[in-house]
Amino acid sequence: MKRLLLVALLVLAASTGYRVYGSPETGTGSLTLPQPAPNTGEAAPYFGTIREDGESFELSDEGVYVLTFWSILNQDTAEARPEFEEMAREYGEEGVSFAVVYVSNAPESEKDVPYDVLQDSTGELTAKYNVKRVPRLFLIDDGTIELVQNGYYQENEGHLREELDRVLSSKT
Secondary structure, three states, rough: OOHHHHHHHHHHHHHHHHHHHOOOOOOOOOOOOOOOOOOOEEOOOEEEEEEOOEEEEEEOOOOOOEEEEOOOOOOOHHHHHHHHHHHHHHHOOOEEEEEEEEEEEEOOHHOOOOOOOEEEEOOOOHHOOOOOOOOOEEEOOOEEEEEEOOOOOHHHHHHHHHHHHHHHEEEE
């Protein structure tokens, strides 16, 4: 009985010390933890890969990119597709590169679309961009992340358009 009481006290002391003296990155409870990187204002992880059509794709540190991660198994992806395609046509004329990274197989219907279709069969891109759920979208300007959006919501479309307009107006 004494041993059990001693072990319980040690566990209580250790957990209290962990909560009180631990850093925000290791803390639990009511602490607000930072969002997983990469985040707004940080450098976008560079990558080069082969598109679904066999051509090469390279995310460079020059130019404006809209990079989104989708899955054919996700309903939000299907809902996002029409507006994303419309924006890719509209802003593509202004020099913005749009790319979709499928975390699973890319559907056959993605052959004649106004954006680059990439497949992440190894999980390398998903890991670089720390994608845990899809859709996840990144607006990248000259190698810096300007916007990160998680999930698909109607209000995200308007916010993305605002940010694209802001980034493009700063270039003129």
